[in-house]
Amino acid sequence: MAYYTGFMRRFLDVMEIDRCVLAGKSAGGLVAWHFAVAEPGRIERLVLLASSGYPKTIPPALAFRIAMSPFGSIILHLLSKSSVANSVRRTYGDPSKVTQEVIDRTYEVMLRAGNRDALGPAIRQARSDDNAALIARIAAPTLILWGTLDTVVPPSDADRFKADIRGSELVLFAGVGHLPQEEAPDETVAAFREFLGA
Numbered sequence: 646m647a648y649y650t651g652f653m654r655r656f657l658d659v660m661e662i663d664r665c666v667l668a669g670k671s672a673g674g675l676v677a678w679h680f681a682v683a684e685p686g687r688i689e690r691l692v693l694l695a696s697s698g699y700p701k702t703i704p705p706a707l708a709f710r711i712a713m714s715p716f717g718s719i720i721l722h723l724l725s726k727s728s729v730a731n732s733v734r735r736t737y738g739d740p741s742k743v744t745q746e747v748i749d750r751t752y753e754v755m756l757r758a759g760n761r762d763a764l765g766p767a768i769r770q771a772r773s774d775d776n777a778a779l780i781a782r783i784a785a786p787t788l789i790l791w792g793t794l795d796t797v798v799p800p801s802d803a804d805r806f807k808a809d810i811r812g813s814e815l816v817l818f819a820g821v822g823h824l825p826q827e828e829a830p831d832e833t834v835a836a837f838r839e840f841l842g843a
Contacts, residue, residue, distance in 0.1 A: 646679045653680045657687060666841065668692035670826065671798060681783050688785040692837065695791050695798045695823050698776050699805055726752050738794035738822035747827065780809040787813040788840040790833060792821030814840065 653676065657665065666689050669677025674696025681688045730748045734740035754760060787810045791803035800817065807815040816836045818829045826833045 646676070649676045650680050650683045654684060654687075663687065664689045666690045666692065668694065668837075669696060670694040671823065672697050674698070678780060678783055681785050681787075682779055685784045690841065691783065691785040691787040692840065693787065693789050693806060694825060694833075695795050696789075696802075696806065697798060698780055699802050700775050724755070729755065736797055736823040737828050738792055738820045739828065742828050777805070777809050780806065781811075783810045783813075786840075788836065789813055789815045790818070790825055790836055791815070792818045792823060792825050792828065794820060795823045797823040 657663075664687055667677050667680065669675070669692070671694070674693040675698060677691060678693060678696060678698065681691045726748065729752045730743070733748055733751050734743050737743050787806075789803055789806045789810075791798075791800050793800055803815055803817065807813055818825050818832055821829045821832075
């Protein structure tokens with residue numbers, strides 16, 4: 646997280662952005678709230694979508710278990726598109742909403758250089774520590790978005806974020822899984838717009 650916090654700081658400096666609204670999803674949420682703790686003056690508002698932050702009680706999906714193994718990056722080279730499709734369907738509350746376009750995009754992202762090597766360490770870090778004390782230091786107005794059928798990061802974690810971040814808002818999407826921005830895009834955008842006062 647120290648590396649990612651530094652990267653975010655350098656990125657915002659290069660882009661000449663002093664303050665921003667920062668949104669993070671899943672492991673990206675872990676990066677976002679860590680940055681909000683480290684650089685409170687640079688965050689106008691924070692949005693967390695099914696964010697990591699607490700020790701996981703749900704066993705990881707097969708693809709994640711493979712990625713976390715010592716030979717994960719090698720084994721992930723051998724995953725078929727149908728295996729990826731099955732993993733993606735398990736992240737949706739309604740698997741019938743998974744399109745071929747979503748499957749193709751996910752598979753292509755996995756093929757990019759460095760992604761497989763980074764996936765295992767990222768998952769291990771996102772699943773391990775209990776960060777309640779750090780999370781309680783978040784000062785920015787925070788919106789928490791979560792699907793009620795999330796099987797990757799349990800909805801009970803949404804309640805923990807809500808309890809630990811003073812004044813935060815929580816929006817739950819009924820029947821939605823781990824990817825509300827894909828599975829319920831209209832509702833996700835509406836929640837964003839309301840939070841931003843658009």
